Amino acid sequence: MFTANDFIPNSYSKTIENGSFQWSAPSNIALVKYWGKKTNQIPANPSVSFTLNHCKTITKLAFEKNRNSGNFSFDLLFEGKPKEDFKPKIQKFFERIESYLPFLKDYHFTIDTQNTFPHSSGIASSASGMSALAMNLMRLEKALNPEMTEEYFYQKASFLARLGSGSACRSVKGKVVVWGNQANIKGSSDEYGVEYPYRIHDNFKNYQDTILLVDKGEKQVSSTVGHDLMHNHPFAERRFAQAHENLDKLIAIFEKGNLEEFIQIVESEALTLHAMMMTSMPYFILMKPNTLEIINRIWKFRKDTQTPVCFTLDAGANVHVLYPENVKEKVLQFIKAELVGYCQNEQYICDDIGEGAIEY
Template sequence: MNTAQFIPKTRSEKIEKVSFTWQTPSNIALVKYWGKSDPQLPKNASISFTLNNCHTRTTIGFSKQESKACADFDLFFEGKEKEEFKPKIADFFKRVQIYCPYVLDYKMIISSTNSFPHSSGIASSASGLSAIAMCLMSLEQALNPSLTAAFIIKKASFLARLGSGSASRSIEGPLVVWGEHPAIVGSSDVFGIQFPYKVHAVFENYQDAILLVDKGEKQVSSTLGHNLMHDHPYAENRFVQANENVSKMSEILQKGALKAFVNLVESEALALHAMMLTSTPYFILMKPNTLEIIQKIWEFRVAENSNICFTLDAGANVHILYPFNEKEKINRFIESELAQYCQNKQYILDVVGHGAKKG
């Protein structure tokens, strides 16, 4: 791993006070990564759709001060100071300070808002930490204007990964691969890359409806879930399966093979939950309404000859994926048949997006 490329060599500018704002999206993995080694390296490659409407908007104000031994920051979420969020962000700054030594020279005021419920299985760590990473890279670019746009994106993904593995996939879009894989040119364990091949037109404006079955805190944190893979009896086979599925998904995305897409996406979702069902300790992350929704989707798919499918992250909420040409029909189905299984009948209509946006 060539991580030395991310250690700044020079700073040509001096900046006393500055502020940057970035909006970065969540993402939904089509082929899941579950299991990692230090420092935040995946046990298998993964590929995800970048979302558009589910995002975090973060502003960081940087004020020059005497250099500190560790990052000095205040953290506000949805307008309120959040001490309980600070340890994770402090750990993130410790991990990145060798690559971003300037964080020790500034007092940082971090203010974030989400367009979706926090900690409810919509990858809030992915969007939150990728937004912080983009703000850091804006400061680094201001300190060293010679940095290229391509390097900034690559390093932002690298930094985001050190906070949350899936955050490496929230810098770009609409399809991002994270994890070294022989079928994906340029892929890496240390940062995500845009899917490098021409994608069939059917996937360019794919829809994602997120059904909020349970808006509360996740039963199992991602960190705990990944750690359960260390001694899991099926872990090695799962890593092999996932990497094989990345190869299959690459072909599907290029060919526009919708039926194969449906089968592989749903299989991957259930495989992720199967690993949690068979871990020690074991967890059931789905809720009864999750299963009701899945059954309804299967029935609708057969009755309507539809290409609708579901996927899940490590929680109870259901992502419904479908092509744009079925949008009206499926949105009516969601409102009339599936919303009743959501908490307070809430769901989010989303579409694949193109990554981080400044300002």
């Protein structure tokens, strides 16, 4: 296991004038939710997520020596066009990670990024976007220091991604990723995400996630603000303890393949996340009427057909429909027949569990 101090390099053995790298990194969907953070992007409770496969950000990083070093120098393109409103977030990210990547001011960067999912589709792109950028920056550091081990490369990439967007650390490597210190999960850390280290039953292999795009508008309360509202929340401490308990329960569930218990925890976690929002001060609701309609129809379908399908929610109105691969046809028929009418423009995205970041 590495600590933050291990990620501060002494010196580099190589020099490089210019070049480019390209990586993709996926979005992820938390099963046990992280809500509330301490200083420096440290989570108030641990979380575990499925890494997605198709919903990803592809980022090309071109770089050349910066003759006027002393400041961060970068251009940002989104889908080939300059995107000025993204730049302050990248500037802040660079400031946070400079001590870990001391070469940042030595180069001018051109960051060219695009998403495989529709822009403003209501899928958070900060996790995939920040992890894709972190992968590229680590690839440059590896070029400057070829002796770097693979383990160090991926753990530092996850560590850096976290400093851009907390959940981004879960998008670097692995099908199932744990982030946050959990006594019963070997190697788990608040500093970076780690691949879930124990046995996972075949029931969870190639698990499906169909994302129903209920509302594509901008959230009225950002996740950053929502996390901050946990500081004085009346139920915060109990919630943080509950996350630890649920993560412990999932260890046995993943091993034995108990879908009924999996569904209970996943849906309870989703509703608890939104309960925290509704009971903070100020309080807010990110679910929409159609979110509730979808949830009720999923419950009815599951009861009537005994199909192991469930929902989870991020900090927004969209619904992630989770189910094993062996009921895919049946669930997709149900989604098309009963749920797409509740989606904005009848839009939904079919995804499944993926492997993490990929270099092109």
